Amino acid sequence: MKLHVGADIGGTKLAIRMTAPDGTVRVDTQVPSTDWEAAPVQEAARWLLSRIRPALPEGDEIAALGVGAQGCDTQEHCAHLTAALEALGVPATVVNDGSLLVPAAGLADGIGVIAGTGSIAVGATADGTVLFAGGWGWVLGDEGSAPAIVREATKAALTAYDERRPDDGLLAELLAHYCAADAPALARAVNDAPNPGTWGPAAPAVFRAATAGSASALTVVDDAATHLAALVGRLRARGAVGETVVAAGSVVLGQPLLANRLRARLGTNHPDLTLRLLDVPPVAGAVALARARHGAVTRA
Incomplete structure (x- = not known):
């Protein structure tokens, strides 16, 4: 079975959720992310897949991957990590982890604010340009974390x-x-x-x-x-x-x-x-991104 896979990479843990085409959750797990680095993107892509693939149920495969990643703080960085994952054979969409909140809430637009291990706010303009504020790390800021x-x-x-x-x-x-x-x-x-x-x-x-x-x-x-x-x-x-x-x-x-x-x-x-x-895990937003990416692949 081809699964929609979501990954939410935060400061302390990587949340992984895999759903069947009908939305049934097949896998919902977490592993530590303390050694996560968003760059270089080729190493980051390998790091992520090395933790996702062992969690796949036997006989299943990744239809598409949605990723919210701490440390991907520009559209360019997200695009480069997306390309690195796709070079490894996985259709993907990568956003900052703060960008998962709005789709996880079932909304088309809005502003996401994370206050946990770090803090950041993420939004988008009407034309889809992603905007970031904060997220500079606990030494320089991250107020509210x-x-x-x-x-x-x-x-x-x-x-x-x-x-x-x-x-x-x-x-x-x-x-x-x-x-x-x-x-x-x-x-x-x-x-x-x-x-x-x-x-x-x-x-x-x-x-x-x-x-x-x-x-x-x-x-x-x-x-x-x-x-x-x-x-x-x-x-x-x-x-x-x-x-x-x-x-x-x-x-x-x-x-x-x-x-x-x-x-x-x-x-x-x-x-x-x-x-x-948010009353659902942010990784639900990553699954929504994976579902949309798979739809784009299917239509292409």
Whole structure:
């Protein structure tokens, strides 16, 4: 049987879904993506197929592949990776992983916002030109992502410590997460392993502090929501179309406080937009791309 295969490559995992022509899900699985690199595209294509092909049920084959890939941040890069996959015999469509959200929601247009391991907003103009905002990585930005929230919260807690202001609960939550005895130990803990795998998991501690009434933590969350809303504004200023912002990612979906703050910011700045939290896996959007690609091959 020829299957429509979707792949969603994020910062920590590769989600793979394979469906029969009638839409029946045949495979739904995840594997780590910690060694994923979007370039060089030839190596990226081989990396992806080496993880997809072992998951194919015996006797089945790939009719077409839809891919949402972290790190494919320009149309040119996506086109080059598409060509690399097709050179290996697989009809494919490749987009940035943020571009999966709108088709996954069953919409023809809109703006996708991811806030998870990283953050990015993706939209398109009326003529189909893909637009990106953010996604520069946790060192430079990615505001609203788990590592960036922890980065800003740690800075806020240590600034308050330097100024000898009483802890409002944020420092205590961070100390507990990192099993650190005091502020200097916290600084060592985050600096000794400065990577998303060390910083990101501490994000729930920031939200616990915010929920318990920490003004410092609430400011960090508010700032994150403001930055995510600003990404949407930048895309609209460049011509992005659609009436719906589709949000996904572990932070915005897992932390209602951030989602509510983002909804409020959008309501103030863009009252004509509706925020929709994606209630299906983004890989469903990749399957939709695969189905469309297979249809194009069949018609050709």
